[in-house]
Amino acid sequence: MMTYSLIQTALELGLISSLTVLALYLSYSMLNVCDLSTDGCFTMGATVGAVVAISGHPFLSIPAAMAAGVLSGFIVAILQTRMGIDSLLAGIIVNTAWYSVNIAIMGNASLLNMNKTETVFTGLKGVLDGTILSDSYRLIIAFIAAAFVVAFLAVFLKTRLGLAIRATGNNPDMVKSSSINPAFTTIVGLCIANAFTALSGCLMAQSQKSVNIDIGTGMVTIALASLLIGRVIFKKGGITTGAIGAVLGAIIFRIVYTIALRFNMPAYMLKLVSSVIVIIAISGPYLKSRMPLYAGRLERKRNNA
């Protein structure tokens, strides 16, 4: 039996990680860039947010983490649009670099504890104390953050800049002939996407009351798995439907993971499972399209035998 608190935790984690899924919705689904700096950027959001919160500014931690994300996205975008580095490689390089930077941000430590730190979560907890919602403060913040990002994307992706970003992933030649520089739209898109990734990391760390240097490891695969699950649910539909699908995908992923844990799957299997989901989701349609070929070959073999 799953208890209510387990479901609630799954929902919280799902909503918080859905911010990273929404970031990939922008970079992977819209811009058609596989941003492998996601892991490092997620960790950077967590470390910057934690350091700012520990220094006594719980609410400043949110914009600070997002600003760090923008910077991270900007650097990875400059590497691929202006310096001739392949986009996958650019992500890997930035990811590696951020390992050192994140340890430096945490003050030469690989772990920060926030047990006694005032965070956005403890802030709301104080407000809701004694009310019926007193146990739901984490869920409320996670929900507000996800709703804010979904609403932002729903509006932004229909502005002219948003259209240009979508077109960059769809047909960069057409963007150029519309007198728009695809390098510019890529830079803007990756800055925004990584702001959400960093926000995701910041909230994750504050809800867990600790950061360690591995907090973001494998995030890109987990988020991709969630994104692809969401895409399966909403095959059709517009931009907003897709964004909501990304959030639902993240929640479903967490709930399934929680159930699997209840059936005694060890926690360390999370990353293997998410990798398998990504493999199935991406290779599935390809293998399906090859089925007639395989069937044809098999038949040829049988006839010849």
Next chain:
Amino acid sequence: MQEDWRGNGTMLEISHISKTFNPGTVNAKPALEDLSLKVNDGDFITIIGANGAGKSTLFNAISGNFYVDKGSIILDGEDITFLPEYKRAVNIGRLFQDPMRGTAPGMSIEENLTLAAGKGGWLSRINNEQREEFREILKSLDMGLEDRLKHPMGLLSGGQRQAVTLLMATINPPKLLLLDEHTAALDPAAADKILSITKETVEKENLTCLMITHNMQSALELGNRTLMMDGGRIILDVSGDERRGMTVQDLVDRFRTLSGRALDNDRMML
């Protein structure tokens, strides 16, 4: 025909441009060789030549797909030799043979048109006034697209996509329109339709236009001037009375004399 289209000024002046691909390697290939061309304001020039003659390469050089090794390109008095492709696109519209190249298939017709129109600030959204404008110009195509503003571009036929691409290229009338065999991939009926829309648009906006074609007959019938290319050079440039009296056979004969070999383009239609 249509001698009166010509304005007085020079719209495009290409001086001694050269381009070699893969220079310094065994695959080095001179694609354009000391090519010069002066295009008058209002000219409608047709360009013919065998495969690999450098026709598309010339368009790539003009539109900024690559930078030339030598020479200069001046458009309406502005030196654009080193201007990046997306900036040249403000003044240069281009259509390709492949109808898929000009539009974003995953986005709706109105979204494609919005990007091409480029009006309003970065954060502006499509409003009803714009939709009305789009409906109006789509109506002029007479393809029933005015009721399908929200349909994804990818669902349209090749002819419909090419028609919308033409609209997008001319929605802000460019100083120069480059048509790179833009009807070659379409079925004959669609090709005729696109060609007639092209003629109408060019005449209405009095556009200066270069058109590559493999149809020798329409090369002589359309526009006011015909160029023949070979080996990265312009080997024939006819207009006026000389062109008016020309037949397709004359063109074939001239090619043989000028290039020293027979016209061997299997796609060339006589």
